[in-house]
Amino acid sequence: MTFNFLSAFLFALFLVVHAHPVSLIARDVAVPQILTPTAGDTWVIGDTQSVTWNVSSLPAQITNPVGQILLRKGELTQNVTLAGNFSIRAGNVSFIVPSVTPDDDYSIVLFGDSGNFSPEFSIVSANVTVA
Ligand SMILES: *[C@@H]1O[C@H](CO)[C@@H](O)[C@H](O)[C@H]1NC(C)=O
Ligand SMILES: *[C@@H]1O[C@H](CO)[C@@H](O)[C@H](O)[C@H]1NC(C)=O
Ligand SMILES: *[C@@H]1O[C@H](CO)[C@@H](O)[C@H](O)[C@H]1NC(C)=O
Numbered sequence: 001m002t003f004n005f006l007s008a009f010l011f012a013l014f015l016v017v018h019a020h021p022v023s024l025i026a027r028d029v030a031v032p033q034i035l036t037p038t039a040g041d042t043w044v045i046g047d048t049q050s051v052t053w054n055v056s057s058l059p060a061q062i063t064n065p066v067g068q069i070l071l072r073k074g075e076l077t078q079n080v081t082l083a084g085n086f087s088i089r090a091g092n093v094s095f096i097v098p099s100v101t102p103d104d105d106y107s108i109v110l111f112g113d114s115g116n117f118s119p120e121f122s123i124v125s126a127n128v129t130v131a
């Protein structure tokens, strides 16, 4: 009785330990390439902007298919959510550019499975004329 219980326990433990690599193989980490914004783009505060990414090579199973986009300035991810709760499979999401300090070292981080950074772009005030 005790032996059977122990065997069952060890067998269950064996299954748990060995099931893990299988689930990692079945569900791949999706690392979609960000297509826009591109380096040097300009976003105007208050305008509708979109972020697009390549969905053509996404794995069939995505561990976290719910996307979120945060703003990053220099090396620091800001506490500014540009968009959230969208599907990573959509390939794009639109939002209104929030009122942040205008500068030329902004980028975005696309979260799903991974956190992918875009190149740096500028955010300007609506009344600034872009040359
Ligand atoms: C999207 O990814 C596919 C597969 O990796 C690639 O062939 C294609 O060129 C990419 N599209 C763009 C616009 O980068
Ligand atoms: C981030 O912003 C939200 C509201 O926009 C706020 O509730 C939260 O406390 C902030 N978190 C940090 C770490 O500043
Ligand atoms: C996220 O989106 C799903 C489906 O589009 C919706 O059912 C859910 O309420 C949304 N959650 C939040 C927190 O907005």
Ligand SMILES: *[C@@H]1O[C@H](CO)[C@@H](O)[C@H](O)[C@H]1NC(C)=O
Pocket: 052, 089, 090, 091, 092, 093
């Ligand atoms: C945005 O995504 C939708 C589907 O979610 C697609 O129909 C549309 O063509 C996409 N637009 C761009 C500009 O990628």
Ligand SMILES: *[C@@H]1O[C@H](CO)[C@@H](O)[C@H](O)[C@H]1NC(C)=O
Pocket: 125, 127, 128
């Ligand atoms: C843009 O408008 C703000 C107030 O709306 C003003 O303070 C700022 O000086 C303006 N900038 C330019 C370059 O005109």
